[in-house]
Each structure stands twice: as structure tokens, then as C-alpha cells.
Amino acid sequence: MNKRRMLFILGISAAIVSLAQSLYIPLLPDLQQDLNTSLHLVNLTVTLFTVAMATMQIILGPIVDRNGRKKILVPGIIIYVIATIGCMFSGSIEMLLIFRVIQGIGASSVPLVAATMIGDVFEGKERAESMATYQMILGISPAVGPLIGGIIGSQFGYTGTFGFAAVSALLILIAAIFMLPETKPVNIKPAGTRLGLKAFGKILGNKIGVVVLLSGFIMYDVFYTFIVFLPTILQTKYALGAASIGFFSLALMIFNLVGSKISGSLQTRIGSVRTLFWAGIMTILSLVIFIFAADYSLIALLLSLMLTGFVMGLATPVMPTLLSSEFVEERATAMGVYNFVRYLGMATAPLIGSFLYPLGNIQLLIGITALLVVMVVFVTNRLLPIKKSEVTN
Template sequence: MRYAWGGDRGMTIINRLHVDRDMNPRVALYLVSSSSLLSGFAQFSYNPILPQVQQELQTSLYWVNMTVTVFTVAMAMMQLVFGVIADRKGRRSVLLVGMCVFVLASFGAAIAHSVMTLILYRMLQGVGAAAIPVVTAAVIGDLFEGDQRTKAMGNYQLIMALSPAIGPLIGGIIGASFGYWGIFLFIAMAGLLMLSANFVWLKESKSTNQKSQGSPVKRFKAVLQERKSTAVMLIGGAQAFSSSIVMVFIPNIFHDHFALSPAITGLSFFLMSLSFMISVKMAEFLEQRWGIAKSFIFGCWMNVVSLILFSLLVASSPSIAIMLFCFYGVTYALAMPPAITILTGLFPEDRATAVAVYNVCRNIGMALGPLAGAMFYMTNSTFVLFGATALIYGVSVGFSSVTPDNVKRLQVRQ
């Protein structure tokens, strides 16, 4: 019998006899994935109207940016808390509580009349949103096994890719007509709908055989001490570091080098997201053909190659820059989805905890990326910016690939 990324902790066989038999796995997949889409939408739909928020609340850019920061930090930190609780108490209750907090905070943000009040509700919105992605990944890991888990994770990533694709567009349309309160009211109403759907149709997916052992500290330690998961965490952090640099600096490069309009820049982001969505299915094919470990490392190296091409060619012409951006989306689709599949297979008793730690690593990378990118881009050199980014990402992938539990040993037969 073959286990992905080795060892009995990587077993993907689930005793379904102890899971609610009334739950359709496909229904559960789309319920939790759509809920995660909503949490992503709360991030991407809000960013385009930040200048409008500043004007409506008559505040400084610093405090407006703080409404973004507190959401991100709260969501990152609370995932660790919700992950442990979900592994100990179950998935469904954690998701419902998180979504209740998210919906109430969204209603609060809609009626906020000062920036300090908005900051408070955005923080609470982030707290509630934190429960959704860790529970989503854990539920998928509980209900699917083997190739079916790979396909389910691919569909989850496909749905999540809609957030950056349509979030800014919808947010801009609603914000232009109704202001920031319109966006938060839309999010609150959509959240209330998803909360009701999960309450009615989502059943508990955690098997009674899956018992998380030890204190939260011991479980975090177990996740971090496992060499295979450490490799995934390191790559995930570097991957998020590089993607945040790309997403933040591409608009500046398009404007400074080619004087592209915001509309064309927005179209390029849509094309990149579309490339990602289409290529998710290619990632599934490679995982089935090569195995999850080999396809994961291959996708990461291709992602590094796309950054190298950025450093060499992105300033050549607008058409080349947009094509490279789309190619980056293709390689990102190959590199990103396998990580969560690997972690949910490695830690059957602590799936939510493992995913929470992984997401925190990614959030740290996302936070550090723009800061490092600003230093790399001080000379306005795209070669230095993307070359340094590719170097950091490549070193992380290379180091993870040559550890004692390298990719050649990550799939074993018993």
C-alpha cells in the first residue's frame, strides 16, 4: 500500500463508519469551499475602495491601512486557536461559531461611522474568518482519500481563485454606488446565507477514531518537528513571500514602465487568475501521474523559473509582461494546491492544526514580502526585484528538497 509523504501518519484511509452517513461529501466540499471563498472575498473586495473609505471617514491613510492590517493579523493568529479546537471538539461547531462572529462583525462594519469603530469590527471579522480555511481543509481531508482528496483540494483551490478574480471587480462596483457600507452589507448578507446553509446541510466530518493527543503546545511541536511538514511550511512561506511581491509590484511596474491604465492592469490580474484556475486541473493530472511529492517540487521549481523570467523580460514590453504574469499564474497553480493535501495526509488526528500552522507561515511570508520588495526595488530594477525574490524562493525549495526526507523518500511502499 502506498502512502503519500511516508509513514503511518501519512495514511489517507478513513474509517467512514464513525462519520455522519447522511452527509454527501460533494455537498460538504462545495459548502465549506464557498464559505472560504466568502472569507477571501472580504479581503479582496475591500482593497479597491480604500481611498473612498479614507474620504468618507475623513481620516489618514495610516488608519485606513490599519483596517486591512488588523483583519490579516487577527485571521492569521486565530487560525492557530481554531485549528486546535477543531481537532479536539470537531469541525462543524467551530465553523458555525466562526461564521457567526464573521457575519455579526460584517454587519457592525457596515454601520461603523468612525475609523476606530471600523478597525474594531474588521479585527472581529478577521477573528471569525480565521475558522473557515482551517475547517475547510480539515473537512476535505476527513471526507476524501487518495486521488479523490487530490481532486477535492484542486476544486477547493479553484473556487478560492475566484476571490482575487472577481472580488476587486464586485467590490469596486458596489463601493462606487453605495460606499464601504454597501460592501460590508453584501458580505454580511452572503455570510448569513452561507451560515444558514452550513447549519442545515453540513454534518460533523471528524471520525471518532481521530483523537488529537496531548496539549496544544505538544501538537504544534509535533507538526513543526516533522521534517516533511517543516519542508512544506518553509516552501509555503517562501511561496507566499514571492507571490505578495508579485501582486504588490506588478501594478507599479505596469504603470511606471508602460503607463498602462488601471483597467488594463485589472484585466491582467483577471487573466492571471483565469490562468491559475485553468491550470489547477493540470496540477491534478501531474499529481496522479507522478505522485504528490514529485509534482509539488516540480511546480515549485517552475514557479521559481517564472520569477527568473520576470527578472529578465518583464520590462521588455506590455504584451510580454502580461504573458509572463499569466505564466506565473499557471506555475502557481502547480505549486500551491499539493501542500495542504500533503499536510492533511501527514496528520490525520491534527489536520486543522497542521493547516493552521501552514497558513500562519504563509501569512508571515505575505507580510514580509512587500517590505523586502521595497528594498529590492529601491533602484527601480526589475532584475534585482524578481531576481532576489527568485533566489530566496529557490533556496527554500532546494533546501527542502535535499533534507534527509527529500522528495525521493517522501513516497514509500509498505
Template sequence: MPMLRAAFILGLLSAVGPFAIDMYLPAMPEISRDLNADVATVQLTLTIYFVFFGIAQLFYGPWADQAGRKKPLYFGIATFILASIGCAVAPTIEWLIVFRAGQGLGGAVLMVVPRAVIRDMHTGPEATKLMAMIMLVISVSPMLAPLAGSGLIAFGGWREIFWVLCIAAVLSLVLTNKALPETLAPTDRVRVNVKNLWHGGLSLFRDPIFMGLTLMGGFGFASFMIFIASAAFVYSGQFGLSPTEFSIAFAINAIGFFAASQLAGPLSERHGTSKVIMWGAIGFAGFSAALLYITVAGWTDLPILVAGLFCAFACLGLIIPTTMVMALDPHGDIAGLASSLGGALQMLTGGIMVVITGLFFDGTATPMVAAITLCATLSLLIALPTLRAIRPTRQGTV
């Protein structure tokens, strides 16, 4: 399959999960009022989505290695459709939390399988290019989804968002059936049993480079999850933005991430993947720390916050796609398991950090920026020994 066509198809499939987050963000304050729930409980509807999104990846990866890439997609998307209907009709915040868990359970397949398909087709810089192209397609989510969510809120309310997500999932099911070929040949499939899973999982946990790259990406992704969970309340509470104004501010912050991700492939080819990751880690930690200093000093206004997060997340855009690809490169024979384990660890790391941040959240930017800075610092600290270890062992990928 040509790279552009593959990027378009896999990008559309991969965008459903982010849309389930980004369209929903402007509605969080309204959900709080409509279902009579406090901020922490509404944030739990996001956290539970991420947690189940992460756990379910452990199931889809091995299944995709055994049955091929398409069967898990059918099951996961169908689950997402049913859960979206449940969210749309949820009578209480408790039921919304339950059905958001179902959305995460189904949507996880759209994270695991596309990454495994990439590994089926390409490795190294070519895989990074394809991953970056897919992220370009996904990038319409943080730019357009919040605005679409704001429009739906104005038109009918927050429940309409989940009906639209249901329709998007149905279209994804059709796309999977009609346009996505099976990329894992029957001869390359790995039978799922306890022994294979145990040995495969053990080999990944014992690989310090795989774990280091996964946790680097995990803490980086956790920072973005913290921003997603907190931004609607910070921008509307501290700065008084409307849902539409919040959507614009959110899009500006996200554009930095996705624009930089498009440079990851070319930069990796020219300078080496390890250097690109290190540049990103240093910049991410540096910009985050500078923004935290400004925030704690009381100098934060809306333009400074948006600009600081734009720069920090631009550096993060160099980390996420490169660490994903580099972590999977040596594990092509268990790409599904490696993808699912890596994704699960990243999501669980993010979910834990969101919960911890929620304990200190006061509606202002300071706890959010502090938590992002902590994640950026941990990512940099992990990068230092991990990238040193890569140089003598993986000359072909650095």
C-alpha cells in the same frame, strides 16, 4: 458525502475569506481618499487582516480537533459577520483597521476547518483532487469579486462592499448548519490541553518535511499577498486603470493560478506529487526572474506585466494545493492542529513580506515584481532539500 457535493459546499465556505480581500481591492484608492489615509496605511488594512487571519488559525485548529468541525465554524462566521458590520460603518481608517482585524479573526475558521474536513475524508491524490475542486469554486472570487466590488463602488461606495460580505457570511452560516455534516467522529477527537498542544506542535516543528512544505507554500502564498496588496495602486497609478479595468486585469492574473491548480491532482497521480511541486517551483522562480529583468530594464508595459504574472502564478497554482495536502498527509491524528499551524505560518510569512514590500513601494511595478521574485526564489531554495528528503521517507505520497 460525494466528492462533487463536498467540493461545492467547502468551496463556498472557503470563498468567503478571499471575497473579503478581492471585493475590497478596487476600493483601496477610494478608501485612501475618503478616509484621508496614505497608501501604506490603507495597505495596513489588508496586512492586519492577514495577520489576524493567520494567528487565529492556531486557535481554531485545536478547537476543531476537540469539539468537531462545526462548532468553530459557527463561532468564526458569527465573528466575521459582526466585524463586517463594523467595517461598513467605520468612521476613520483606524477603526477600519480594527474591524478588518476582526474579519481576519473570524474568517480564519473558513481556512482551517475545510482543510481539516478534507483530511477527514481523503488523503493523497484524492485529497489533492478535492482541494483542487474546492479551489475551482474559490476561483470565482478573483474573477468576479473585484468586478462586483467595482459595481458596488459605482452604485454607492466602498462601504456597500462590507454589507455584501456580511450577507455572504450569513448565508455561510445557514450552509454550515443545513448542508455540512460533522466529519470528525467523537472517538477521533483529541482533548485540547497544554500537554497535547505542546507535543503536537513540537512534533510538527521538528518535522523538517512539514516545515519545508509549509514554508514553500508560505513564500508562494506571500507572493500572491504582495500582488494583492500592491496591484490596485500599480494598475491605477502607473497604468491609469479604472476600478473596472483593474478588476479585469486582476482576474486575468488570478485565472492562471486557479486554472493550473486544477491540473495539480491529475499531474500528481501521473507523475508524483514531488515532481509536480518541483516543476511549479522552477517555473515560478524562472518566470518571476524574467519579469523582474524586463521590469528593471524599463521594458514593462501593461500587457507584458499581466502576461508575466499570469505565467508565474500559473506555476504557483501547482505548488499551493500540493504542498498543503502533502504537509497534512502524515498528521491525520492532529489534522486540525497541523492545518492551523501551517496556515498561521503561511499567513504570517505573507504579512511580513507585505510589510517589507510596503517600505519600498513607490507606486510602480518594480518593487512588487522584485518582492514576488524574492518569494519565488526562496520557495525554490526550500524545495530542493525538502523534496529530496521526501523521496526516501514517504514513498506513498511522491
């Protein structure tokens, strides 16, 4: 088994299905006009996909632990391909909404199984570095999704974007069938009841589980606060147009990817827990700097934005690495719970931000997010005190 090839296939697979979240976002106005529907229902096509994908993480986790990785991955991709084709040929908003839910159900197996398989195959320092590489590949999707969707959509409309998604998914399906092995350890029998309730209890009652779930929720809430509200901040304070705003968003994503890649090497040097702790400290500092830099100048805002993306990139690969090391029998269940929680963080960001930003602009919005990260650092230090001898498991 070629571990590096497997890592690349899993990373690309997760990135491709994740494109469905952002690929056709630039085409939402065209979609509304073509299907003669409301903006609310068009936006609902994005929300339902994410909700279905998040909910299935909880359901599929115990199933993957019990039945195997590849056995769930391949049917999931097949469902995704069929649903994507259904989206492509939907002639009404009602049909599109139905197929988007099915598409989310199929897509849900890919990031769950990918992270679990990486945890199965890689150990110790290799696991930390591999998780970091996986997160970096996965992070490419939201960075380039709208760009690819805009290019394809300008020529072939929203049906063309779904066609691109279907063909891409078909290619990863072929790769998964012929190039990915089953990695579920044969000597491990998952503990817990038929529904996996005991496994859930074990994860939620574990100190590492609590720290990782809290960190995942808050870190992704903070990151998506920037993704959602950065255009508003730039347009309101500096009157930037769409192209310039896109450049700033791209800078945030690029430095986040760089941080994700470096995270693996950092974890092998100082340990995963210590990396999470210091990444949290640096995130707090970067957010405080952003509050002042955003009012000072556009260049200062850009530099602080890049710093924020970088330090948050250091943190995100740590969480799945810790879960993979701590939970062996319940590895997929743990990944499913973590994915569910981080998706909730993504969904919560615009809700909280829509309330805070009108009340206090940048200072209140980013200030509250900084306080949330303070809570992560405090809980991490209390539950997982850092020892000099601490190393990556």
C-alpha cells in the same frame, strides 16, 4: 453525505469570507473621506483583519482537533456576520477598526475548518483533486473581490459592500448548519497537551511539516510580490492606466486558478512531493524569464506573467494535501500553522519588496524571489528525496 456538494459549500464559504480582505479596497479613498480620517488608519483596517485572521489559525487549530469541525465553524461564521454588520454601521474609524478585528476572528475558522474537513472526507487521489478544486474556488476571491466591490460601491458606497458581505455570509451560515456534517473521526483522540504544544512540536519536527511550511511561506510571498508590485512595474515601464493594469492582474489570477485545478490531476499521476518539486523548478524558470521579458516587450511580459501564475497554481494545492495525509490526529492544528505561515508570507511580500524594488527595480526584486524558490526546491529535495515509486498518499 454528498462529498461533492460538501466540497462546493466549503470552497464557496472560504471564498466568501476571504472577500473581506479585498472587497472594499477600491473604496478606501471614499472610506477615508466619509470617516474623516487618515490614509494610514484606513489601510490599517485591511492589516488588522489579516493579522487577526492569521493569529487565530494558531489558536483555533488545536481547538478544532479537540472539539470538532462544525462546532467551531458555525460560531465563527456567526461572529463574522455580526462583525460585518457592525462594519456596515460604523460611524467612526475607531469602531470600524474594532469590528474589523472581530470580523477577522470570525473569518479565521472558515479556511481552517474547510481544509480540515476536506482532509477528513477525501482520501488518496481524491484528496489531491479535492484540495486542488478547493484552492481554485478560494482563489476566485482575490480575483473578483475588487471588481465586485467597485461595482457595488459605486452605487451604495462602502456600507453596501459590507452589506453584500453580510448577506453572503448569512447564506453560507444557513448552508453550513443544514448541509454540512461533522467530520471529525470519532476514533481519533488528539495527542498533546491542553494547549496543543505537543502537536505543534510534532508538526515542526516533521520533514513534511518543515517542507510544507517553508514552501507555503515562500510561495505566497512570491505570489503576493507580483500582486503588489505588478501595477508599479506596468505603470513605471509602460505607463499603463488602471484599466490595463487590471487586465494584467486578472491574467495572473486566471492562470493561477487554471494551475490550481490541474494540480490535482498532476498529483495523482506523479505524486504530491514530485509535483511540488517540479512546480518549484518551473517557478524558478518562469521568474527568470519574467526578469528578461519585462524589459523586452509588453507582450513578453504578459506571457511570462501567465506562465508564473500557472506554475505557482500547480504548487499551492500540494501543501495542504501533504499535511492532510501526514497529520491525522493533528490535522486542524497542522492546517492552522500552515495558514498562519502563508499569511505571514503574504504580509512579508510588500515589506521586502518595498526595500528591494527601489534598490534594483525588477531585476533585484524578482531575482531575490527566485532565489527564495531555489531554497524551497533544495530543502524539498534534501528532506523529501523523490523516489520512482512515490505516489500520493
